[in-house]
Amino acid sequence: MKPLVVLGFLGSTLDASKFGPSRWNKWRPSVGLTMHEDLRVDRFVLLHGVQHTRLATYIAEDIAAVSPETRVEPHVIDFADPWDFEEVYGKLLDFARAYPFDPEAEDYLVHITTGTHVAQICLFLLTEAHYLPGRLLQTQPRRGTTEAAGTWTAIDLDLSRYDSIATRFAAATAESTSFLKSGIDTRNAAFNRMIDEIEQVAIRSKAPLLLMGPTGAGKSQLARRIYELKRARRQVKGPLVEVNCATLKGDGAMSALFGHRKGAFTGAVADRPGLLRSADTGMLFLDEIGELGLDEQAMILRAIEDKRFLPVGSDKEVESDFQLIAGTNRDLAACVAQGSFRDDLYARLNLWTFALPGLADRREDIAPNLDYELDRHAEREGDRVTFNKEARERYLAYATGPEARWPGNFRDLAASVTRMATFSPKGRIDLACVESEIARLKRLWSGNQVExxxxxxxxxxxxxxxxxxxxxxxxxxxxxxxxxxxxxxxxxxxxxxxxxxxxxxxxxxxxxxxxxxxxxxxxxxxx
Structure with a gap:
C-alpha cells in the first residue's frame, strides 16, 4: 500500500486541553485520527498559525505517543483575517500549488473537521478542483463515550452521489479560463464561450482534443496553455512534446514519430525513442495533423487507442501513455471525403473539436492583444514601450477597420507590434511611427496571395x-x-x-x- 498522508488544520479549540492524564478522556480531532487501527497515518501535515506554535508542538508530542509511525510536519500559514474567504482561499491555493504532492507514490486525505468554517469550505473546494489531490476526511466524537479516538469517514468527491454538493469556486474557474487566454481580457463572446468549454474539457477529460483554425490563429499557444493548466493541477507529469507534422516527410516521418531500432535502415546508428515515446505521461501536440500520410495516421490511431506502437525495425511493441492535442488548418471532413485522411482517426479526434477564429473575425480582441504583445516585447527585450494616445487610437482605428485583413492572424499582429517597438527607441510609439506601419501593412497585404x-x-x-x-x-x-x-x-x-x-x-x-x-x-x- 502507498504511504498515507493527512493534511489538516490544527484545531485551536477542539485540539486544546489541559496537560495531564485527563486529556486522554477527551476527543481531540488531530490526535484522535491517528489512534485508529484501520487508519494508518504515515505523515501528518499540520497547518497552523504562528500564534498556535506551542499547541502544535504539544499535539505533535501526543501523536508521537499514540502513533510512533506517524511523522508530524507542522506548516505555518498565517491569516490576517481567518474569516476572509478571499484571503484564506488564496493562501491555501498558493500552498497547494507549491507543495510537492506525488499522487503516484502517496495517498492523501484532507481533514476538514478542524479550522474555521471558511477554512473547511476552502479545503473542500480545493480538493474538489483537484488542487489538493486526495479525498476528504471527516472525524467526530463517538457519542455517549469518553473514547479519545472518535470515528472517521473518507469522502471521495469523484463519486456521483456527491455531485449535488460539489460546487466549484467561481474565482478558481475564472482564473483557469484566464490562464488559457494567457491573461488577455478578450471581448469576443463566442471565443470566450469556447475557451470556457475547453477549460472544462481539459480538466475533466483525457480524450484527444482537435484544434482547428487558420495559420496564426493561436493553436500552438493554446495547446501549451492547456498542458500548463493540466500540469498545475497535477493531471499530467510528463513533458509537452510539440511537432509540426508538415515537417515530417518520407521515410523519416515514421522514425521521428515512433522511433527506430539501431540498424533498422541506413543511417540508424543508434536506437531512437521517437516523439510518441518522449511524450509518455505527458501531452503530445501534433500540429498540422492533416499533413501526415495514411500509414502514419494508422499508427497514430493505434497509439491513441491502445497506448502501444511498433518502432521502425523492431519486433517488439513499446508503450506510451499520453494525451493528444491535434491541430490543423484543413477541413478534415473534406480530407476524409477525398481519401487523404483516415475516417477512423477523424472519428477518434472529433469528440472534442474546437474551431479557433482568425483575428479578422475577432476585431474587438485586437486592443487587449495589442497590450499583450507589448508586454511580450518588454519581457523578451527588457525594454518597455507604450503608445501615446493619438498613436494608439490611430492604430486601432486601422487595425479594427475593414482595410486590415490580417491574413497571418496573430502572427501579423505580433510582427507589427515588434516593428513599431523597434522603431521607437525612446519607449513611445508616436503617430508618425503608426502611419509608417500602416503603410507597410498595406504594402504587405496588397499582393495576390491576400486576394x-x-x-x-x-x-x-x-x-x-x-x-x-x-x-x-x-x-x-x-x-x-x-x-x-x-x-x-x-x-x-x-x-x-x-x-x-x-x-x-x-x-x-x-x-x-x-x-x-x-x-x-x-x-x-x-x-
Whole structure:
C-alpha cells in the first residue's frame, strides 16, 4: 500500500486541553485520527498559525505517543483575517500549488473537521478542483463515550452521489479560463464561450482534443496553455512534446514519430525513442495533423487507442501513455471525403473539436492583444514601450477597420507590434511611427496571395482544395475586379479588354457570368 498522508488544520479549540492524564478522556480531532487501527497515518501535515506554535508542538508530542509511525510536519500559514474567504482561499491555493504532492507514490486525505468554517469550505473546494489531490476526511466524537479516538469517514468527491454538493469556486474557474487566454481580457463572446468549454474539457477529460483554425490563429499557444493548466493541477507529469507534422516527410516521418531500432535502415546508428515515446505521461501536440500520410495516421490511431506502437525495425511493441492535442488548418471532413485522411482517426479526434477564429473575425480582441504583445516585447527585450494616445487610437482605428485583413492572424499582429517597438527607441510609439506601419501593412497585404486568401470566404474548403494554384490566382483576380466594378458589364470590359480589341467576344457580361458559374459564384454574391 502507498504511504498515507493527512493534511489538516490544527484545531485551536477542539485540539486544546489541559496537560495531564485527563486529556486522554477527551476527543481531540488531530490526535484522535491517528489512534485508529484501520487508519494508518504515515505523515501528518499540520497547518497552523504562528500564534498556535506551542499547541502544535504539544499535539505533535501526543501523536508521537499514540502513533510512533506517524511523522508530524507542522506548516505555518498565517491569516490576517481567518474569516476572509478571499484571503484564506488564496493562501491555501498558493500552498497547494507549491507543495510537492506525488499522487503516484502517496495517498492523501484532507481533514476538514478542524479550522474555521471558511477554512473547511476552502479545503473542500480545493480538493474538489483537484488542487489538493486526495479525498476528504471527516472525524467526530463517538457519542455517549469518553473514547479519545472518535470515528472517521473518507469522502471521495469523484463519486456521483456527491455531485449535488460539489460546487466549484467561481474565482478558481475564472482564473483557469484566464490562464488559457494567457491573461488577455478578450471581448469576443463566442471565443470566450469556447475557451470556457475547453477549460472544462481539459480538466475533466483525457480524450484527444482537435484544434482547428487558420495559420496564426493561436493553436500552438493554446495547446501549451492547456498542458500548463493540466500540469498545475497535477493531471499530467510528463513533458509537452510539440511537432509540426508538415515537417515530417518520407521515410523519416515514421522514425521521428515512433522511433527506430539501431540498424533498422541506413543511417540508424543508434536506437531512437521517437516523439510518441518522449511524450509518455505527458501531452503530445501534433500540429498540422492533416499533413501526415495514411500509414502514419494508422499508427497514430493505434497509439491513441491502445497506448502501444511498433518502432521502425523492431519486433517488439513499446508503450506510451499520453494525451493528444491535434491541430490543423484543413477541413478534415473534406480530407476524409477525398481519401487523404483516415475516417477512423477523424472519428477518434472529433469528440472534442474546437474551431479557433482568425483575428479578422475577432476585431474587438485586437486592443487587449495589442497590450499583450507589448508586454511580450518588454519581457523578451527588457525594454518597455507604450503608445501615446493619438498613436494608439490611430492604430486601432486601422487595425479594427475593414482595410486590415490580417491574413497571418496573430502572427501579423505580433510582427507589427515588434516593428513599431523597434522603431521607437525612446519607449513611445508616436503617430508618425503608426502611419509608417500602416503603410507597410498595406504594402504587405496588397499582393495576390491576400486576394486568394479571400476566396476562403466564398468557397467551401472542399472546393478550394480542388483548385490548382493557377486557377486560384486567376479567380482571385476576377473576384477583386468584380468587387471594384459598378456592374457586371463593367467588370467584363475590364477583364476581357484584349478580347474586345480583337472582337473575339461579343458579350463581356455573359462571358463573365459563365466563368463565375463554373465555381458556383454569382455577381450578386461578390457585390
Amino acid at each position: 486568394t486568401d479571400q476566396l476562403a470566404d466564398l468557397l467551401p474548403d472542399a472546393a478550394l482544395a480542388t483548385l490548382d494554384p493557377f486557377d486560384r490566382v486567376q479567380l482571385a483576380h476576377v473576384v477583386a475586379t468584380c468587387r471594384a466594378s459598378r456592374s457586371l458589364s463593367e467588370a467584363g470590359r475590364v477583364l476581357f479588354i484584349a478580347s474586345r480589341a480583337q472582337k473575339t467576344s461579343s458579350n463581356d457580361a455573359d462571358r463573365l457570368r459563365k466563368y463565375l458559374a463554373r465555381f458556383d459564384l454569382s455577381w450578386a454574391q461578390l457585390t
